[in-house]
Amino acid sequence: MDETVAEYIRRTVLKIPRDEIKMMLQKWGFLSEAQLQTLNFHQIKDNISQEVVQLCEENAADIKQAAVLDIIYNHTYQNKRMWSVYQMRKTGEELEYFDLTDFKKKFKRRLQSALKNVTITFREYEDDAIWIRVAWGTPYRQPNQYKPSYVVYHSQTPYVFISASVLKSNLPLLCQALIVASNYHDIREMELRSHSLNSLKDIVFKRYSQNFHTYCPKPPQARAVEPGSVDLRIINENRSEKERIQRLNQEAFGDGPQPILQFAQYKLETMFKSSPEMDVLDKKEPFRCLVKFSSPHLLESLKSLAPAGMADAPLSPLLTCIPQKARNYFRIREKKGFFPESFVSP
């Protein structure tokens, strides 16, 4: 077995938390059940990975099999990576029958004709997701297995999720291979990025609970009271205000759990306006700002601002439109015309 393959397998196993190693090796299926029985999973990871490499040596593993283990690891820990969303476009409206074999063949052919040295691995999952791993080389150098790109494609949709490696120069080639293989004619990057792959899918596949324009709000009801905890002497101040905020929040964000995003960025190119009594800046040029919101769970965080008294309800549509517009990067310019207070986002 090639020593670079051995080292790669050793390092991949080392990344896996000790309790998960057995399960992941089973999913991989490259080592037999009998071989797995011989492994001692109670020792330190360094030793476990050495033993795994030895077994792989017995089975003469090559880089193709090692790459499959890597896809399995990244599929399990997909939220460690940052994912960007791309949308593909077709000229016609015809729904073509998707042929997986044909897709794989065309994809490989496109990449291999441009770069002799690439490692391409496919793995299909039950939810119709096709995972593709590409390790990039050059005509003169073997592929760098430690900086691969990952692509997740749901063939029934025009969306592709890409976690590119640091080597951004390969991105155009990757995009080209995707449209050629899937029979689309165009691909563009959406302004949408997150660690949570499932949340990105929720947003673009519209799987979160949206609020529709015809949504009829339920009349404000008293919250269900826990039995035995009612003390009639305690009244809630500003109850109607609290309920109003609750209702507006619900209309804006919907009822269900929010998709998980880590940040939203706004490039503001609007005019500065102050109240007339403040004798300040009144330029004809935009007041240029860059605003970035960050949180482990941004939408939940924004949703809690109004109830916490830090924001008005309803919250600005610039923030609440994030899932509907399927973007978390915005450029806001002043809208010309009758309503100088409103904004457009291109």
Add this chain to the structure above:
Amino acid sequence: ESGDPQKTALLLRKAWTLYSVTPLYRFCRGRLRDYARLLSAFIAAEKQKGLAVEVGVELDIKVALSSLPELQGSEQDEPAVLVQLSSRSRASPKNSEDKIVWSGCFCCVYGDDLSENMPEDFTCLPLFLANGAESYTSVVGSWFQKTFDCTFRRLAISPFSLSWMVAMWAGCKVDKAASAVELVFSVPHLPQPLDISYAIHPEDAKALWDTIQKTPGEITQEEVDVFMDCLYSHFHRHFKIRLSATKLVKVSTAIASAHCDGIVKMLHSQYLSGVLMLLTELAISQIQ
């Protein structure tokens, strides 16, 4: 105003942790060499006692104390005192250069408020800046506290002071390629914490400040308030969020940046003195 660029350049582009220091008792400027030797012995003793500073590498620590006369504001100010710890690994060759592993600077820029009525035996150097491993700061601080009967305290910077800093620094004249005027707010007590970075183009921030400031060279509390209110209301207009209800934790401009935990970075030699003057004032408030 700006002294020897070589010396003062030591302070630029490093992240300094701030402390306030009470006046030093019987500190003698002529004895800097002696102090260096004593401090060196103290550090060696602490290392023997098991204060592990750097694991695995055997380091001999050399101590140097020097005066920085360039860093003072008025005639009454004490010139700054620079403490540098350098090391040479025992493994490296004899003629290799020493590497500075830790720096500390005691200074006082326009500290008249404190030094005015100070008895003779006391030296006023209320502001202390430390750069390097916390363990070294602790050892050096202990020695100074024991030797000169003074007290070090971490200097936190309130949102109030941060607003002053950003207003002041946003108004400074800078070159074309200047970095943005950035304010960072934190909202920690939500179910999911939120951080907001609000960065303004430096030309636009300066233009705003210029229409607010009435007298060049003078800044009033009212002007700072108006500046901040303008920024808050521009933000509110877009996002409906009240920044004044959140915590301002960091401000950053081409002149300097400051974090509420008492960490600053000075970036522009021309304004070094001004920044130190502001920090000296904060240190003195904490002492008094």
